[in-house]
Amino acid sequence: MKRSLVSKLQIGESAKIMGWVQSIRSLGGITFVLVRERTGFVQCVFKGSPRISRESVVEIVGRVHQEPRAPGQVEIKGEKIRIVSEAAQPLSVETGKSAKLSLPQLIESRPLSLRQEKQQAIFKIKAELVWAFREFMRSQGFVEIHSTKLTSGGLEGGSEVFPVKYFGKTAWLAQSPQFYKQMMVGVYERVFEVGKVYRAEPHATTRHLAEYVGLDYEIGFIESVEEVMEMEEKMLKFVFGHLKTHCPELKLFEAKVPEIETIPRITFAKAKEMIRGKCPVKESGLTPEMERAICQEVEKEYGSELVFITKYPLGERPFYTMPSKEEGCSESFELLYKGLEITTGSQRIHQYEELKKAIVEAGMKLEGFKGYLMCFKYGMPPHGGVGIGTERIIKELLGLGSVEEASLIPRTKQRFHH
Amino acid sequence: MKRSLVSKLQIGESAKIMGWVQSIRSLGGITFVLVRERTGFVQCVFKGSPRISRESVVEIVGRVHQEPRAPGQVEIKGEKIRIVSEAAQPLSVETGKSAKLSLPQLIESRPLSLRQEKQQAIFKIKAELVWAFREFMRSQGFVEIHSTKLTSGGLEGGSEVFPVKYFGKTAWLAQSPQFYKQMMVGVYERVFEVGKVYRAEPHATTRHLAEYVGLDYEIGFIESVEEVMEMEEKMLKFVFGHLKTHCPELKLFEAKVPEIETIPRITFAKAKEMIRGKCPVKESGLTPEMERAICQEVEKEYGSELVFITKYPLGERPFYTMPSKEEGCSESFELLYKGLEITTGSQRIHQYEELKKAIVEAGMKLEGFKGYLMCFKYGMPPHGGVGIGTERIIKELLGLGSVEEASLIPRTKQRFHH
Numbered sequence: 001m002k003r004s005l006v007s008k009l010q011i012g013e014s015a016k017i018m019g020w021v022q023s024i025r026s027l028g029g030i031t032f033v034l035v036r037e038r039t040g041f042v043q044c045v046f047k048g049s050p051r052i053s054r055e056s057v058v059e060i061v062g063r064v065h066q067e068p069r070a071p072g073q074v075e076i077k078g079e080k081i082r083i084v085s086e087a088a089q090p091l092s093v094e095t096g097k098s099a100k101l102s103l104p105q106l107i108e109s110r111p112l113s114l115r116q117e118k119q120q121a122i123f124k125i126k127a128e129l130v131w132a133f134r135e136f137m138r139s140q141g142f143v144e145i146h147s148t149k150l151t152s153g154g155l156e157g158g159s160e161v162f163p164v165k166y167f168g169k170t171a172w173l174a175q176s177p178q179f180y181k182q183m184m185v186g187v188y189e190r191v192f193e194v195g196k197v198y199r200a201e202p203h204a205t206t207r208h209l210a211e212y213v214g215l216d217y218e219i220g221f222i223e224s225v226e227e228v229m230e231m232e233e234k235m236l237k238f239v240f241g242h243l244k245t246h247c248p249e250l251k252l253f254e255a256k257v258p259e260i261e262t263i264p265r266i267t268f269a270k271a272k273e274m275i276r277g278k279c280p281v282k283e284s285g286l287t288p289e290m291e292r293a294i295c296q297e298v299e300k301e302y303g304s305e306l307v308f309i310t311k312y313p314l315g316e317r318p319f320y321t322m323p324s325k326e327e328g329c330s331e332s333f334e335l336l337y338k339g340l341e342i343t344t345g346s347q348r349i350h351q352y353e354e355l356k357k358a359i360v361e362a363g364m365k366l367e368g369f370k371g372y373l374m375c376f377k378y379g380m381p382p383h384g385g386v387g388i389g390t391e392r393i394i395k396e397l398l399g400l401g402s403v404e405e406a407s408l409i410p411r412t413k414q415r416f417h418h
Numbered sequence: 419m420k421r422s423l424v425s426k427l428q429i430g431e432s433a434k435i436m437g438w439v440q441s442i443r444s445l446g447g448i449t450f451v452l453v454r455e456r457t458g459f460v461q462c463v464f465k466g467s468p469r470i471s472r473e474s475v476v477e478i479v480g481r482v483h484q485e486p487r488a489p490g491q492v493e494i495k496g497e498k499i500r501i502v503s504e505a506a507q508p509l510s511v512e513t514g515k516s517a518k519l520s521l522p523q524l525i526e527s528r529p530l531s532l533r534q535e536k537q538q539a540i541f542k543i544k545a546e547l548v549w550a551f552r553e554f555m556r557s558q559g560f561v562e563i564h565s566t567k568l569t570s571g572g573l574e575g576g577s578e579v580f581p582v583k584y585f586g587k588t589a590w591l592a593q594s595p596q597f598y599k600q601m602m603v604g605v606y607e608r609v610f611e612v613g614k615v616y617r618a619e620p621h622a623t624t625r626h627l628a629e630y631v632g633l634d635y636e637i638g639f640i641e642s643v644e645e646v647m648e649m650e651e652k653m654l655k656f657v658f659g660h661l662k663t664h665c666p667e668l669k670l671f672e673a674k675v676p677e678i679e680t681i682p683r684i685t686f687a688k689a690k691e692m693i694r695g696k697c698p699v700k701e702s703g704l705t706p707e708m709e710r711a712i713c714q715e716v717e718k719e720y721g722s723e724l725v726f727i728t729k730y731p732l733g734e735r736p737f738y739t740m741p742s743k744e745e746g747c748s749e750s751f752e753l754l755y756k757g758l759e760i761t762t763g764s765q766r767i768h769q770y771e772e773l774k775k776a777i778v779e780a781g782m783k784l785e786g787f788k789g790y791l792m793c794f795k796y797g798m799p800p801h802g803g804v805g806i807g808t809e810r811i812i813k814e815l816l817g818l819g820s821v822e823e824a825s826l827i828p829r830t831k832q833r834f835h836h
Contacts, residue, residue, distance in 0.1 A: 037607065038559065057797045108776040111605075111793040114604075119773070120715065141457075148827040149629070152834065162582050162583060165581045196613075209569070213564045229663065373678070378506060378510075380503050408563060411568050
C-alpha cells in the first residue's frame with residue numbers, strides 16, 4: 001500500500017498516512033491522534049488508547065470519511081498504527097500551535113522547535129522571498145553568480161572579520177560579495193548573488209547576525225544612483241506581491257505585506273531635520289533609535305513603511321562609494337523598513353585613477369587591492385548596487401523579536417549551538 | 419539620448435551604443451570597432467582612426483544600417499565616440515574569441531579573462547544549471563534551506579576541514595550541509611540547498627576545489643535508496659533538458675548534452691568485475707582511474723555517459739550511512755559522469771539507538787553530536803539524499819581541463835588569488 005498525502009485524501013477510500021504525531025487526545029474510550037506531514041494535518045480516530053507518543057513518526061492505515069469538526073473536514077478511522085520512529089518523552093520544547101517559546105528555547109532545541117507550525121512558516125516564507133528575489137533579477141537580465149567567501153582581505157574594511165586558517169596562510173570570511181560582483185559587472189553588466197555574509201559582530205542586538213543570507217545585485221551602465229533605487233523598488237514590489245499570493249502562512253503572524261508603488265526618497269540631511277527634538281540625533285550617521293524615529297515620521301507624512309535615505313555622509317561609507325557634488329555627501333543610500341535598515345546601496349567609483357586615490361585617502365595600501373583594481377585598470381562602466389539582509393526583512397515583515405528567529409541555525413557571539 | 423541594446427537595434431534609427439571595445443581593425447582609412455555588451459556584439463565603422471583601446475568602455479552614437487558581412491547583419495555608422503573608461507594597454511591576457519589561455523593565465527587575470535566569450539559562457543551555463551536544479555526541486559515539493567557554514571565540528575569527519583577563529587572559540591567551515599538537511603527532513607520532509615561546501619583538500623588535482631557550489635537534497639519517507647536515485651535521474655533529465663534549450667553557448671564547447679532516460683545502476687561488486695584486467699583495481703573503493711574505466715565499459719555496454727554505482731562498501735562511507743543486508747555493503751551510491759564522480763548519495767540511518775551505536779563504532783564521542791542526535795531522539799522518518807558537485811558537472815559537460823575553470827574565483831591549496 002502506497003503512502004497517501006493528506007492534501008489528496010478522498011472520502012471513502014482506504015489510506016495509509018505517514019507523519020508525525022502532533023497531539024493525542026482521549027475522550028470516552030476514543031483516541032484522537034492529530035498527524036502532521038508536509039501537506040497538512042489530519043485527525044485519526046482510534047478505539048481505545050494506542051501506545052503512542054507525541055512527535056513520533058507513525059504510519060496509520062484507515063478509511064477516510066467526512067467529519068466537519070476535523071481540520072480539513074476529513075478524518076481517518078484508524079485500523080492499524082505502526083510506530084516508525086519513537087520520540088523520547090518528555091519533549092524538550094512544546095511543538096503545539098499555541099506554544100510560546102523563548103529565543104533560547106527556540107535555538108537550543110532547534111530540531112524540535114522548528115517543527116512548530118509558526119517556526120516552519122518562517123522558513124517557508126524565507127524560501128519564497130529568496131525565490132522571488134532571484135526570479136525578479138533574472139527577469140531583468142541579471143546573471144546569478146557564486147563568489148568565493150574566502151578572501152585575502154575582509155573586503156569592506158574594519159575589524160569585524162573572521163580569520164580562517166587556510167593551508168598555512170590566513171584567509172578571511174567575506175563580509176560581502178562586493179568586489180566580486182563589481183568584477184562581474186565588467187563581464188555581464190548585471191549580476192546578482194544570494195549568498196552567505198559574515199560579520200564578526202561583537203554586540204548582542206536583535207538586528208545582527210554573524211552569518212546571514214545576503215541578497216546582492218550590481219548594475220552596470222547606470223546614469224545615476226537613482227536607477228539602483230528604482231531597481232530595488234521594482235524588486236520589492238515583485239517580492240512582496242509574490243509573498244502575498246503564495247504564502248498563506250503570513251496570516252499566522254497577522255503580517256501586513258507592504259503595498260509598494262513608489263518608496264519615498266529623503267536625503268540624510270532632511271531625515272535628520274524631521275526627527276530633530278524627537279530623539280537624540282547623531283550628526284554623521286543613523287542610530288537604531290534615529291531609524292525608528294524617521295520611519296515613524298515617514299509613515300505619518302507619506303503613509304509608507306519603507307523609505308530611502310539618500311545622500312548619506314561620505315565619511316560613513318566605504319572607500320569605493322561615489323562622492324556627491326554636495327560636499328561631504330555620497331551617492332549612497334539606506335533603505336529603512338519599519339525602523340530597521342534592510343539595505344545599503346550606492347553608486348561606486350568606476351574610474352581607475354579615482355579609485356586608487358580613494359584607497360590611499362582611506363589610509364590603505366594599494367598592494368592589498370591588486371585583484372580588485374585589475375577590473376578598473378581594464379575599463380569599467382558606471383555602476384552601482386545594493387546589499388540586502390534577508391533575515392531583517394523577514395523579522396520586520398513577520399514582527400519577530402530578533403533576526404535570530406529568521407535564521408535556521410543562528411550564529412552570534414553569544415550563541416553557537418549545534 | 420537613451421542607451422540602445424545591441425539585441426534591439428532597428429535599421430535606420432539613430433542609436434547610442436555602450437559597451438566594451440572587443441577589437442579594432444583599420445582598413446583603407448576606415449576603422450571597424452567591434453563593441454561587446456550584455457546582449458551581443460555590434461560592429462561600428464568610423465572614418466579615420468579614433469584614439470581608442472581594446473577593452474575600454476565606450477559610448478558610440480551613430481546610425482544603424484544593414485550589413486550582411488557584420489555580426490548580426492547590422493552595423494553602426496559611427497558619428498561620435500566617447501571613452502567612458504579607458505583600458506590600460508597592453509592587456510594582461512587576450513580577450514579575443516580565439517585566445518587560448520592557460521589555467522594560471524585564466525585565474526591570475528580573472529577580471530579580464532572572464533570577459534572572453536567562452537569564459538563568460540561557462541558561468542552563464544552554471545547559472546542556468548543551478549536555476550534548473552532549484553526549479554526541479556521546487557516542483558517536487560522541496561523547500562529551499564540556507565544552513566550555517568560555521569559548524570562546531572567538521573560534520574563529515576576526517577581532517578580536511580578549515581578552522582575559523584570564532585570569538586575566541588574555534589568553528590569549522592562546513593564540509594557539507596548534511597546534518598542540517600537531515601534536521602530539516604524532520605521539519606519539511608523534503609529540502610534542498612544550493613550552498614558553499616568547504617574541503618581542505620591538500621592535493622592538486624583537476625577534480626578538487628577547496629570551495630565549491632554544492633547541490634544537496636534530502637527526502638523523507640523513502641522506502642529505499644532507489645527513490646533517492648530516481649529523484650536524481652528525474653532532476654538531471656530536467657536540468658540537462660533545460661540547458662539544451664536555454665544555453666546556445668553550449669555550441670562554443672561543442673558540448674553534447676546527455677539524453678537521460680534511465681541511468682544504469684550497477685553494484686560496486688559488478689563494476690569492479692567489469693574493469694578487472696583493464697586497470698589496477700582497489701578492492702575497497704574507486705580510484706579516478708577505476709571511475710574512468712567503469713564509464714568506458716558502461717558506455718560500450720549501455721550507451722550511457724552516466725552510471726550509478728550502488729551498494730558501495732560500508733567501510734568507505736560516513737557513519738550515518740544505512741548498512742545493506744549484504745555484509746560489508748551500504749545503501750549508498752555514487753553517480754559517475756564521463757569518468758568523474760559527480761554525486762554521492764545514500765539512505766541514512768534514522769533510528770536513534772542505531773545511530774548512536776554507529777557513532778560509537780566509528781570511534782567518535784556522542785557528546786560531539788548532541789544537536790544532530792536531537793533530531794533522531796524526537797522521531798525521524800526513513801530518509802536519504804545526495805550531494806552534487808556543480809563544477810564537476812560543468813567540467814564534464816563542457817570538456818574543461820579542470821574544475822577550477824568552472825569556479826569564478828577558485829580556491830585550492832596552490833592557488834589563492836584576489
